[in-house]
Amino acid sequence: xxxxxxxRLLGIVPVLLILLTVSFxxxxxxxxxxxxxxxxxxxxxxxxxxxxxxxxxxxxxxxLDYLDALAHGNLGPSYSMRDDTVAQLIGAGLPVSAxxxxxxxxxxxxxxxxxxxxAALNPGAVLDRLLTLFAALTLxxxxxxxxxxxxxxFGLWLHWLPVAGxxxxxxxxxxxxxxxxALPLAASLARLMRASLLEVLQASYVRTARARGLGRARVLxxxxxxPALVPVVGYLGPAATYLVTGSLVVETVFELPGTGRYLVQxxxxxxxxxxxGMVLVYGLLTLLANLAADLAHAWLDPRVRHxxx
Amino acid sequence: xxxSERRRRGGLALAAALLAVLVLLSLIGPRASPYSYSxxxxxxxxxxxxxxxxxxxxxxxxxxxxxVRTLYGxxxxxxxxxxxxxxxxxxxxxxxxxxxxxxGRLDAWMMRVVDVLYxxxxxxxxxxLAALFGRGNLAVLLLGIGAVGWLTLARVVRAQTLSLKRRxxxxxxxxxxxxxxxxxxxxxxxNLAGTVxxxxxxxxxxxxxxxxxxxFLGLGVEPPRASLGSLIxxxxxxxxxxxxxxxxxxxxxxxxxxxxxxxxDGLRDVLDPTGR
Numbered sequence: 001x002x003x004x005x006x007x008r009l010l011g012i013v014p015v016l017l018i019l020l021t022v023s024f025x026x027x028x029x030x031x032x033x034x035x036x037x038x039x040x041x042x043x044x045x046x047x048x049x050x051x052x053x054x055x056x057x058x059x060x061x062x063x064l065d066y067l068d069a070l071a072h073g074n075l076g077p078s079y080s081m082r083d084d085t086v087a088q089l090i091g092a093g094l095p096v097s098a099x100x101x102x103x104x105x106x107x108x109x110x111x112x113x114x115x116x117x118x119a120a121l122n123p124g125a126v127l128d129r130l131l132t133l134f135a136a137l138t139l140x141x142x143x144x145x146x147x148x149x150x151x152x153x154f155g156l157w158l159h160w161l162p163v164a165g166x167x168x169x170x171x172x173x174x175x176x177x178x179x180x181x182a183l184p185l186a187a188s189l190a191r192l193m194r195a196s197l198l199e200v201l202q203a204s205y206v207r208t209a210r211a212r213g214l215g216r217a218r219v220l221x222x223x224x225x226x227p228a229l230v231p232v233v234g235y236l237g238p239a240a241t242y243l244v245t246g247s248l249v250v251e252t253v254f255e256l257p258g259t260g261r262y263l264v265q266x267x268x269x270x271x272x273x274x275x276x277g278m279v280l281v282y283g284l285l286t287l288l289a290n291l292a293a294d295l296a297h298a299w300l301d302p303r304v305r306h307x308x309x
Numbered sequence: 310x311x312x313s314e315r316r317r318r319g320g321l322a323l324a325a326a327l328l329a330v331l332v333l334l335s336l337i338g339p340r341a342s343p344y345s346y347s348x349x350x351x352x353x354x355x356x357x358x359x360x361x362x363x364x365x366x367x368x369x370x371x372x373x374x375x376x377v378r379t380l381y382g383x384x385x386x387x388x389x390x391x392x393x394x395x396x397x398x399x400x401x402x403x404x405x406x407x408x409x410x411x412x413g414r415l416d417a418w419m420m421r422v423v424d425v426l427y428x429x430x431x432x433x434x435x436x437x438l439a440a441l442f443g444r445g446n447l448a449v450l451l452l453g454i455g456a457v458g459w460l461t462l463a464r465v466v467r468a469q470t471l472s473l474k475r476r477x478x479x480x481x482x483x484x485x486x487x488x489x490x491x492x493x494x495x496x497x498x499x500n501l502a503g504t505v506x507x508x509x510x511x512x513x514x515x516x517x518x519x520x521x522x523x524x525f526l527g528l529g530v531e532p533p534r535a536s537l538g539s540l541i542x543x544x545x546x547x548x549x550x551x552x553x554x555x556x557x558x559x560x561x562x563x564x565x566x567x568x569x570x571x572x573x574d575g576l577r578d579v580l581d582p583t584g585r
Contacts, residue, residue, distance in 0.1 A: 015425055023437065030441035140566035142518045144525045144538070145559050148545035156549050238427070245432045252526060253545065263433065264526055267440030275437060282433055 005295060012287045016280070020070075023279045024063055027272050034079035034270045053079065066276070075280070076273035080266065086277035090259055094281070096166060097258035100250065101243050103178040108185030108239070113232065115186065116193025117220075123198065131190055138187035143246050147180040147253035164255040177254045181246050185239055192235055197228040226300065233296045240289030244282050321575030327568040331561075335384035344374035346381040347533035355551050367553045369543065373533070379558050382535040383565065389451060389536070390517035396455025397516070398509050401462030402501065408463070409470025410493050420467065423460050432457060432519065439528040450529060454519040462508050469504055473497050503580040511573035514566045521562065537562045 034055070041049070050056045054065060069076060075086040119128040141149075154176060155163030166173050200206065201224055209219045251260035259278065266274035343363055344350065349371050350364070358367040358375075366376040408419040435453040442449050473479060474497070482492045521538025523529040530536045537558050544555030 023434075026438070027441065136567065136570065139514075139570050140563045142522065142562075142566075144522060144545075145541060145562060148541065148548060148555055149559060151545075152548050152552060152555065156552075241427075248433075248436075249522065249525070264436060264440055264528065267437045270441075279433070279437070 001298070004298060008291050008294065012284075012291065015287060016283055019283050020067075020276065020280060021063075023276060024066065024272075025059070027267070027270075027275050028059060028062075030270065032270050034272060053077065066273075070280075075277045078266075078271055078274045080269040080271040080274065086273050089262060089274065090277055090281055093257060093259035093262065096168075096256055097247055097251065097260060099174065100177055100181065100256065100258060101247055103174055104181035104185065104243060104247075104250075105239070107178055108182035108189060111182065111186040112189025113193050113229075115190035116232075117197060117225075119190065119194045120197035120201065121220075128194075131194065135187045135191050138184045141183075142249075143180050143184065144249045144253060146183060147177075147250055150176050150180055151254070164253075166254075166256045173254075177250045177256060180253070181243065181250045184246070185242065188239070189232055189235065192232050193228065196231045197224060200224045200228040203227075230297065230301050233293060233300055236293035236296070237290035240293065241286050244286050244289075317575060317578055320571055321579070324568050324571035324575060327564065328572060331383065331565055331568060332387065335380050335387060338380040339377045342374055342377050344377050346377050346535065347373065349373060355547075357551070358553050358557075366557050367551070369554055370547065370551070375554065375557055378535045379537070379540060379561055382537045382540050382558060383561055385530060385534065385536045386517050386520060386538070386562070386565070389447070389454075389520045390513045393451050393455040393516040393520065394458065394509050394512040396452060397458035397462060397512055398505060400456065401459035401508075402466050402498075402505060404459065405463035405466025406470050406493065406498065406501070409467040410474065410489070410497065412471070412474075416467070420464075423463055427460055432522070435519070436523070436526070436528065439523055447530070450520065450523065454516055454523070457519060458512050458515055462505070462512070465504060465508060466501055469501055470497055473500055507573060507577045507580055510569065510576055514569035514573075517562075517565065517569070537565075 034053075047056070054062060057065075066076065075090070078084050078086050078089055081089065115127070115131055115134075119125075119131045122128060151163045154161045161176050162173050206219060206224055209223050210216075214222075247258065248260040248263065250256070251258040259281070262274055263278045263282075265271075266278060339346070342365070350368060350373070353361055353364055353368050355370045356364055356368050358365060364374050364376065366374075366379065368374055369378070404419060404423070408416045435457055438453050439450060479492060479496055482496045483489075487495070517537075520529055520536060521541065524536045524538030525542040527539075527542070530539055532539070540558035541555060541562065544551075544553075544558060548555045
């Protein structure tokens with residue numbers, strides 16, 4: 001298990017390096033540059049700014065400089081918000097994004113597993129049919145539609161929850177964004193959980209356990225649930241990728257001060273270092289989350305960890 | 310015909326009918342209205358749905374007709390969805406068939422690439438690309454979102470190719486003296502058609518969502534043109550004063566996605582019963 005973890009952890013490094021390299025050159029290939037958007041600067045000022053940030057040097061040198069700074073933990077200055085460094089910007093937004101992601105993940109997993117188990121225990125019953133309907137609807141409701149609709153219903157019409165915004169000490173502001181982000185996740189997980197538990201309940205060892213006189217709840221809890229969770233855990237990798245992408249939409253819809261807005265705005269402003277910082281943080285986040293999901297998968301299912309890479 | 314079978318066919322027919330209605334509406338619907346998608350009507354600003362000035366579904370704050378704009382956006386979303394899916398299908402089939410057919414180290418390497426790409430927040434990269442190069446540039450938009458959708462298809466096509474490769478009729482085709490490329494083209498690819506059609510149908514709604522997502526963030530089509538995503542975005546900004554601007558395009562998008570997903574699921578049951 002240790003060897004497996006180490007190999008997978010090392011495998012992240014080249015992927016991240018390729019990702020960073022490609023984004024570094026692609027971002028600089030785009031027409032326009034930093035300091036072009038806000039207001040017309042005198043040519044001398046712009047040349048001076050470029051020199052200050054090292055943007056007048058050859059591209060290869062800039063690349064090596066960036067990697068060198070990165071290796072020392074320095075993400076560089078932001079070109080568009082010049083009072084802050086990229087690290088400060090990300091550091092200010094990340095707690096909000098992380099809170100949202102964690103809340104949505106917890107809600108999605110809890111709701112998904114509960115719904116899936118409930119549906120699998122009584123296939124064809126009301127809960128099962130509701131799940132089918134719920135899954136079909138969520139597929140047709142991307143979060144940029146659910147978000148505004150939920151805000152309209154619960155915020156503007158019913159006045160139960162705030163429409164948008166964020167206050168760190170008021171969890172009410174988190175509810176609608178987290179629900180919006182969690183719904184598709186819950187639907188996918190519930191479908192997976194249902195299918196996998198149905199299959200496990202057919203297995204002979206479950207029948208044996210029942211034949212030995214164990215109650216349904218006991219068999220479910222001690223024998224069926226763990227193997228049934230294997231595909232669900234395997235899905236947590238893609239789920240993490242979904243959460244990272246989805247949080248961007250949800251942060252936009254509910255105007256949360258997370259990191260999501262920096263990606264699009266940074267790319268539009270040609271704020272090279274900010275975009276790179278975002279690629280690094282979100283790339284690392286998804287790769288690590290995928291790795292964590294795979295490790296949990298390997299822990300639950302020993303066959304996985306002995307596969308050659 | 311069993312009960313579940315009948316119900317399945319019913320769902321398929323319903324989805325196909327819904328889709329046909331939506332496609333027809335997007336094509337000929339705008340002609341029923343005297344307005345064009347970009348015409349400004351200063352006498353009817355932000356009117357709610359009704360009969361005022363023949364704006365049946367109301368207007369936005371610039372007096373543009375929501376009925377025409379929604380159908381126009383529907384048409385654009387459909388076109389982009391179908392074309393982007395075609396891009397995905399081309400890449401996915403080529404990649405998967407090559408990996409499965411050649412096998413060995415090439416196969417291992419190609420599938421490793423797919424695994425790695427799976428773990429990346431790919432839409433993020435498309436977002437960056439769209440923000441850098443393609444604001445309002447439909448070709449970049451198409452290629453960008455088309456390049457997102459091929460991964461699953463590549464996996465499925467590879468698995469199918471691998472299993473087809475071992476079948477007797479392929480061996481027989483080989484024995485008649487056809488070259489590898491000929492066997493692949495004439496015997497393997499046609500046998501993949503069913504699976505590919507099912508996945509392509511399921512890809513279209515995904516692509517429509519991606520396009521709407523980019524347009525929602527202001528990176529897709531530029532005004533005065535509209536897609537369902539940009540209309541929803543505009544509607545969400547003024548949902549207190551004019552909720553119909555959000556509700557109308559949102560409803561159309563939901564119906565469209567429902568129709569495609571139901572159609573894809575139904576086709577999968579008919580053409581590819583093992584795929585469940």
